[in-house]
Amino acid sequence: MRPDLVLAQGTDTALRAAPIAVDGHTMGPDSLLRYLQIKVHHLIQERSWHSIRVVGGYDRQAAISQHEKTGKPFNFERPTAEVHGHDLMIKAFPGNDYVHHYALIIATYLAMTGRPADTVTYQLPETALCRAAVEPIDLDLASDLVIVGWGLQYLAPAGGVWRRGPGYAWQRAVVHGRRVVYLGFRHSIWGDVAGRVVTRLAELGARDVVYVGKVGALSPEIEPNAWLATGNESLVGGDPVEWDDFFGDFAAAQTGVHTGVHVTSPSILLEDRDWLSEHAEHAFVDPEIGPMGAAARQAGIRFGYLHVISNNLARHYPADLSNERHSDVIRRRALLVDHIRDIIANRLAIRPT
Structure with missing residues (x-):
């Protein structure tokens, strides 16, 4: 034990x-x-x-x-x-x-x-x-695309109105004819919490959920804050989980985007050298993507993630999880958020949903 x-x-x-x-x-x-x-x-x-x-x-x-x-x-x-x-x-x-x-x-x-x-x-x-904690999310999401996660204030249209609920805020928009809801939480939706959020959004009528956040790279050549990550498979508890990807092949085909098999880790503290050796053939790690993908699959909706690669577990780079507030890190991530916004908009524009 x-x-x-x-x-x-x-x-x-x-x-x-x-x-x-x-x-x-x-x-x-x-x-x-x-x-x-x-x-x-x-x-x-x-x-x-x-x-x-x-x-x-x-x-x-x-x-x-x-x-x-x-x-x-x-x-x-x-x-x-x-x-x-x-x-x-x-x-x-x-x-x-x-x-x-x-x-x-x-x-x-x-x-x-x-x-x-x-x-x-x-x-x-x-x-x-745990279930009761996400029940206060109470929105009409019939057929909407819901974008959840990090950097939402920059992904949502400028000048839009954020409305507030208990522990969260949302903004509605129409992007290339598709209704989009940007949903952010004041608290962390870490790990299994994120999976229950997806389940709740599906109950409220969401058809697609996109998660924007940050992942760690497991390949030493990937520089932090210079690339995006996407995919449609995660190891959850050692078992592979695949989901119907909102992006299909679109996001992975864009410049500056890596794709591969993600690994779900419940805590950064558990990601030691032995853990890395066990998962070195995979691409990315974070706590939420796997539970969210599994929840979307169970609910019968589509899910996609498009994340900033924020750190690298396999090689030391100046930027890591301890200095995310550094001005150069913030500047580089702002450019990546712009890229994420463009990819989502272009995906909505060119592919029927």
């Missing part, structure tokens, strides 16, 4: 979050620590706690992390904290992958900063809670 899945002492439902072996991680210790420092709640960085438990719960009334990014309309909310004397409860948006991932972040950060990590446990949320 993996050490991070051992039952915590004296509990029936809490799992121990063991820190990873830092020396074997693909990011390297310096970049990894910088990555953790921008993710860990400030109350954990400022003082020690007798215990830290990560649970599923979307609670913006609890203590908000001072490390949340400012000036972003989407994906800026991070897990919140609730103080119980000398104990801390961390509330992450309900999803197994996200709760586990954030617990690994905390435990590894504590270990890297010389503090006890055996105080960290996590409790996976019940399935009913």
Whole structure:
């Protein structure tokens, strides 16, 4: 059994979050620590706690992390904290992958900063809670293309009106005669959460879902922030999952776009050198694409992804997940977002849907 899945002492439902072996991680210790420092709640960085438990719960009334990014309309909310004397409860948006991932972040950060990590446990949320967390999405999406994810404020038409719901915002447009809804979330839709979002969108009438985000490359020659990624297959739990691709062969045929088999990983912390060796023949990695593709296939709708390649696990490049706020990274990604917008529009223009 993996050490991070051992039952915590004296509990029936809490799992121990063991820190990873830092020396074997693909990011390297310096970049990894910088990555953790921008993710860990400030109350954990400022003082020690007798215990830290990560649970599923979307609670913006609890203590908000001072490390949340400012000036972003989407994906800026991070897990919140609730103080119980000398104990801390961390509330992450309900999803197994996200709760586990954030617990690994905390435990590894504590270990890297010389503090006890055996105080960290996590409790996976019940399935009913995970499903209920996405039910507030309530839009009429009959036959629409829904574009979900990152960079939406630049993909949507300039001057459009964003309307707000609980934890999300959306904008409607017509692109080459096709109704399009741009849907962004303030919180993270990490891993299995993203799959449940697709299921919910299909229930609301969506016919196609496109996910725009960021992936890591597994081939050493691919420079970060210079290419896009697409495809129609992912390894999920080691099993291949294919879906009816919204883009067909169109996106892969465009300049500056790589295609290949994606690998679904529930946490960046688990992507060490052994993991990379096991998956080196594949193309990309992220937590969401596989669950979203599987959910779309089950719902009988089309799904496509078109992502910025943000980092490379197989070779060191100056840009990685620890310095995404650097001005040169932002500039280069802005050009790629323009390319994504053009590819989606051209796909709608030249191929009947």
